[in-house]
Amino acid sequence: MNQEQLTALLRTLLQFGGGIAVGRGWIDADTATALTGALVTLLVTVWGLYVRRNAGLVASAAALPTVKTILADPVTANAIPSAKVQPAE
Structure with missing residues (x-):
């Protein structure tokens, strides 16, 4: 799996989870969007560091x-x- 595929998969899974959380009233839509962006950024950065090790x-x-x-x-x-x-x- 390359980095673009991983990013797309993570974004989709996080949006799905965020949609459930918003639908149940746990968080609002703006918070879900911010959390999704932050988590995708962090996870893709960790993945990039891992694949670029020696x-x-x-x-x-x-x-x-x-x-x-x-x-x-x-x-x-x-x-x-x-x-x-x-x-x-």
Whole structure:
């Protein structure tokens, strides 16, 4: 799942939950809108930080068919289940 799909899914789920909360009178529509925006922003930021960690970036590069070999530090190389990623010596 890419970041755009995750954002769309989160926004839809939060709008659904916000609609239920507004319908039951727990919160008003403006509060639901503000909470939805804030939560989507926070969750997408956390997701972006996670996928852009060293191991995530190296794994993405290793998935490209044109990449033959990647030399990485031993910790990162051992974290990636790909024959293309080799520990640098």
